[in-house]
Amino acid sequence: NSEEALYRPNFHFSPKKGWMNDPNGMFFYNEYYHLYFQHYPDSSKWGPMHWGHATSTDMVTWKEQPIALYPDELGYIFSGSAVVDHENTSGFGKEGKIPIVALFTYHDPKKEKGGGTDVETQGIAYSLDEGLTWTKYEGNPVIKNPGERDFRDPKVSWNDLRKEWVMVLAAGQKIMFYTSQNLKDWKLLSDFGEGVGNHNGVWECPDLFPLKVKDSDEEKWVLLVSINPGGPNGGSATQYFVGDFNGEKFTLDPDFKNAMVNEHDFWVDFGKDNYAGVTWSNVATADGGKLFIGWMSNWQYANEVPTETWRSATTVAREMELIKSGDEYRLISIPVEELSGYRSSKYKKENISVKDEVKLIGSETADLSRTEINFSISDLADNIYTLRLSNNEGDELSFGYDHRDKSFYIDRSKSGKTGFSENFANNISTAPRTSDAVNLSGKILLDKTSIELFYDDGETVMTEIFFPNAPFETLSIASENGEFLLDYIEVHELNFN
Ligand code: FRU
Numbered sequence: 001n002s003e004e005a006l007y008r009p010n011f012h013f014s015p016k017k018g019w020m021n022d023p024n025g026m027f028f029y030n031e032y033y034h035l036y037f038q039h040y041p042d043s044s045k046w047g048p049m050h051w052g053h054a055t056s057t058d059m060v061t062w063k064e065q066p067i068a069l070y071p072d073e074l075g076y077i078f079s080g081s082a083v084v085d086h087e088n089t090s091g092f093g094k095e096g097k098i099p100i101v102a103l104f105t106y107h108d109p110k111k112e113k114g115g116g117t118d119v120e121t122q123g124i125a126y127s128l129d130e131g132l133t134w135t136k137y138e139g140n141p142v143i144k145n146p147g148e149r150d151f152r153d154p155k156v157s158w159n160d161l162r163k164e165w166v167m168v169l170a171a172g173q174k175i176m177f178y179t180s181q182n183l184k185d186w187k188l189l190s191d192f193g194e195g196v197g198n199h200n201g202v203w204e205c206p207d208l209f210p211l212k213v214k215d216s217d218e219e220k221w222v223l224l225v226s227i228n229p230g231g232p233n234g235g236s237a238t239q240y241f242v243g244d245f246n247g248e249k250f251t252l253d254p255d256f257k258n259a260m261v262n263e264h265d266f267w268v269d270f271g272k273d274n275y276a277g278v279t280w281s282n283v284a285t286a287d288g289g290k291l292f293i294g295w296m297s298n299w300q301y302a303n304e305v306p307t308e309t310w311r312s313a314t315t316v317a318r319e320m321e322l323i324k325s326g327d328e329y330r331l332i333s334i335p336v337e338e339l340s341g342y343r344s345s346k347y348k349k350e351n352i353s354v355k356d357e358v359k360l361i362g363s364e365t366a367d368l369s370r371t372e373i374n375f376s377i378s379d380l381a382d383n384i385y386t387l388r389l390s391n392n393e394g395d396e397l398s399f400g401y402d403h404r405d406k407s408f409y410i411d412r413s414k415s416g417k418t419g420f421s422e423n424f425a426n427n428i429s430t431a432p433r434t435s436d437a438v439n440l441s442g443k444i445l446l447d448k449t450s451i452e453l454f455y456d457d458g459e460t461v462m463t464e465i466f467f468p469n470a471p472f473e474t475l476s477i478a479s480e481n482g483e484f485l486l487d488y489i490e491v492h493e494l495n496f497n
Contacts, residue, residue, distance in 0.1 A: 003307055007467065009447045010370040011342070011496055012296065012313040013037075013062040015052055019044050020312045021302065022153075022205060022276035023293050024051055025068075025082035025102050027131070028283035033059050034131045035293065035314070036068055036102075038079060044311045045303050049076040049107070053131070058338040059291065059317035061496060068134055069104065069125060074141065075111075078120070079153040079205055080104030082131070083165070083183075084282045090183045092126035092137075100127040101183050102134060103167065105152035106141055118145035120152050122169070124183060143186050148172055153205045155278055156183070162247045168206040168223070173199050175206045175225060177250065190249040192223070196257070198239055198265045200230030205238075207278040208245065211322040212288050213329070220253060220322055221245040222290075222331060224268065226276050228299050231267070233429040235300035236275035238268040242322065242329040255327045268331065270431030271410060271462035272298045273450070274315050285337075289319040292333060296450055296465055301421035306467050315463055316445055316452055323459075330434060332458035335372075335445060343372065344495035352486040357388070357478040366493040368472045369448040376487045378439035384480040385440070389451075389472040397466055399453065401440060406433040408460055410451070416468035435459045439487070446472075 008014065018041040025036035032055050039052030051069035054062040069077045082102040085093065092099035102125045111119045121141035125134040145151055148171040156167045159179075167178040167186060174193035178186040193203065207224040223241040231237025242256040252260075260266065268277065277294025284290060294315040297305065305311060318333040347365050352358060361368065368389065377385060386400040395416040401408050408431040412418065418425040433440075435456035445452040448471065453462040477486060 003309060006471070007307050007449050009313045009449060011060060011339075011494060012316060012447055012450060013054055014313040015039060015310050016064055017310055018042060019046055020052065020295070020310070021046065021297070022079045022295050023278065023314055024079050024104070026278065026280040026293065027082045027084055027100060028280050029084050029100065029130055031057055032130070033057070033280065034082070035062065036082070037314070039067065041067065044308055048109070049078055051077050051102075051104070058341070059293070059336050060338050060342060065132065068131070069102070072136065074121070074123060075106040075108035078105035078107045079276065081155040081278065081281065083156050083158065085183065089165070089181060090126065092128070094128060097128045100131050102126070103154045103156050103183070105154065107152070117147055117149045119149065121145050122154050137184070139184060142184050143178070150202050155205075155207045157209060157281060159247055166208065166247075168208045170203045170206050170225070173203050175203065175223065175250075177248070192250045193225075196252060196260065197225065197241060198227055198230045201227045203227055205276040205278060208250070209279060209290050210245070211290065211320070214321055214323045216324065218324075220329065221250065222322065223250055224278065228275070231272065231298070232265070232270050232431070233272050234423060234427065235272060235298040238275060238277055238294070240266050240268055240331050242331070253329065256329050259328045264432060266331070268333065269294070269461045269463050270408070270429065271453070271464040272429055273465045274461075274463040275299070277315065279320065285319050287321065289321045291317060291336065292320050293317045294463075296463060300423040304420040305465070306417045306420055313450065325435070328434070330459055333461055334443070334454055334458040335452070339372070339494070342494040342496060343492040345493045347491040348488060350488045352489065353483060354477050354479045354486055355483040357476050359474060359476045360489055361475040361491055363473040366491050368446050368475060370494045370496065371446045372492040372494060373444040373446070373475070373489065374442070375489045376439050376441045377484065378487050379485055380438070380440060381484060382481065383484055385484070386478040386480065387444075388476050388478060389446075390474045390476070391468055391470045391472050393469040395468040395470070395472070397451065397468075397472065399451065399462075401433070401455070407431060408433060408453070408455060408462060410453070410462055410464050412464060412466050415466040429462065429464065431460050431462055433460055
């Protein structure tokens with residue numbers, strides 16, 4: 001049907017049918033990347049949560065699998081994580097089969113109706129067939145509610161130094177740290193969050209992992225914390241903290257703390273549509289980076305976006321690395337390398353002089369609903385560099401960079417269907433440029449309903465969705481203030497057949 005043709009993403013995972021939100025339980029095992037997700041198969045609006053499931057060998061093309069976890073008498077299955085229990089610390093392994101253990105939040109709708117605060121507890125389940133089918137633990141819940149109304153989204157990892165499991169969990173506006181030897185008995189260690197970071201909403205979906213600082217021997221711990229609302233451009237977004245974790249307590253790095261106080265909050269992505277993202281367990285990139293995926297929507301309007309059969313998609317999977325520039329740590333993200341394996345044709349143009357507006361790509365050059373574009377501009381002046389996607393219906397998506405105040409932006413106010421929510425296109429999203437590189441480089445990923453922008457090698461990222469009345473067919477570039485030189489533009493159409 002027309003909805004499928006117009007809006008079903010070409011290279012972003014979306015469920016065949018029904019509602020999806022957060023990515024959950026991602027692990028890598030035996031050549032397969034697993035992705036579970038908050039899912040309500042019976043409606044395209046949020047409802048009783050299940051864990052849907054999809055698998056992939058490259059994090060780009062996904063095969064949807066049967067539903068992994070169904071709600072039960074303890075409640076809906078909210079977000080959480082999964083680990084490969086190589087040493088069978090849980091004792092769930094049988095006949096030499098390595099158990100995969102999922103840790104999730106039970107959200108009890110009955111208690112919620114009754115107005116209780118003890119609505120959320122933590123449960124576990126295990127799989128002995130590599131994540132396809134699951135058995136819930138009979139001793140659930142493994143963590144009772146300590147009197148926190150919001151108490152959810154356990155993310156677990158193995159601490160190799162101390163030979164124990166570590167869990168981070170979001171509770172209201174703080175992160176709680178727990179430890180366990182067997183994934184069943186959990187001990188509270190500490191909490192983090194008071195007085196630091198953004199507190200304009202509820203903290204959700206944390207993640208904790210160490211990363212090497214690029215080009216150094218230093219290792220730092222990164223704590224991801226999603227917050228809703230409170231995002232830099234409204235609604236949902238994911239902040240991050242850089243510091244140290246001694247096995248018991250997370251402390252902010254002093255340089256990072258200074259930068260937060262003096263400059264800005266730190267966001268994984270400044271666009272409106274990358275939320276609740278976390279990283280894969282049991283895998284790292286060749287450089288020791290972490291692999292991340294987010295939910296490509298925003299609670300402000302996720303239930304209203306104009307698709308009926310399914311709702312929402314994931315972001316493209318990304319590699320996360322940590323860099324230090326001067327005194328500032330920055331978490332960078334770029335699309336996973338595997339995506340470039342899908343490049344089919346290439347088109348490159350150099351030294352384009354841009355005055356007013358110049359057409360760069362038309363449908364004869366590339367299908368703009370499955371394209372990767374790289375560009376660079378080296379002589380930055382007091383100018384606004386505007387890129388514009390358009391179609392024959394008069395829809396337009398504008399994005400670019402204003403060098404006068406060093407900020408990136410996306411304007412989707414004329415991008416097609418926008419009226420389904422007053423929060424969808426009421427503001428132009430912006431992001432401060434942190435890099436002071438002399439040239440501005442960017443990578444643009446375009447799908448039917450999404451744009452993902454990676455500027456300055458992933459230092460500033462913006463992800464947003466849109467719903468044009470017809471596919472975008474033209475990309476042009478404009479100068480608002482005199483002439484400038486576009487050093488090059490390189491266009492790769494991506495082929496997924
Ligand atoms: C984040 C979130 C989680 C919760 C899940 C419920 O988007 O609110 O905190 O576990 O969604 O679907």
